Amino acid sequence: MSTKECTHHKQKRKKLIRQCCAGLLIFLFVVLLTILITWAILQPKKPRFYLRDATIFNFNVTPPNIFSTTIQITVESRNPNDNIGIYYDRLAVFAVYRDQQITFATAIPPVYQGHKDDNLWSPFVYGNNVPIAPFFVPTLTAAEAAGGVGIIFRLDGRVRWKVGTLITSRYHIHVRCPAFIPFGNVPGPGGILVGNAVKYQFVERCEVSL
Known part of the structure; x- marks a missing residue:
């Protein structure tokens, strides 16, 4: 050639x-x-989250800087989209006090949320003998004397969107649900006794970021 x-x-x-x-x-x-x-x-819209109730089994501060709690919360999630489904691939809930995580993370099982669907989750959020920052002890002690403390329940995870047969890649989702938690075994305003626990109803809408 x-x-x-x-x-x-x-x-x-x-x-x-x-x-x-x-x-x-x-x-x-x-x-x-x-x-x-x-x-x-x-025009996809973010899912909406609501904190519906919290059942307080215990909420104790032990000197010098040990914290223990067991709380069952009910969280509602709504998909406001008409033509978009949401895959919650991974979602975990935990409690935060002044930017410090004070409980372990509890996993919520993966689920698919269809168009305009609602989901209710009732996970236990707990932490036994969790060390907290020493400077939080005086504020928690003062809050206990005042009758309660404001904490935030956070849900962090990953979601995917489903449009027809198209499924997107994963996106991080961060949810913040503020709540006022009373101390003690005697119900405060709006609380009811449930066995050895106290249950409080909420109508709090949570902040959602993606």
Whole structure:
């Protein structure tokens, strides 16, 4: 084979490779553009979360800096979208006091939430003999004397969106549900005795960020 023929075949092969690459790029562009247009038309909304109640089994501060609690909460999640489903692949709930986590994280089982669907979860949030920052002890002691303390129940995890047969990649979700937790075994305003625990009803809407 002559040098001229070899050069001709190489040029033809390079041209074919360029055409394949150009075709692939055009295909990917069309797919991404379709996804963006669909996303813009559907205008997905964030899920809504509500803290419905909290049942307090114990909430104790032990000197010098040990904290123990067992609380069962009820959280409602709503999907406000008409045409978008939500996969909750991973979700865990825990309690926070002044930016410090004061309980262990409790996992919520993965679930798919359809269009306009609601889900109710009632996990136990607990921590036994959890060390807390020493400077929190005076504030918690003062809060105990005043009758209660404000804490935040947080839900952190990952979600995916489902549009028709299309399922997106995972997104982080962060939920903050503020609550006022009374101390003691005697119900405060709005509380009722449930066995050896005290249950409080809430209508708190949580903050959701994605």
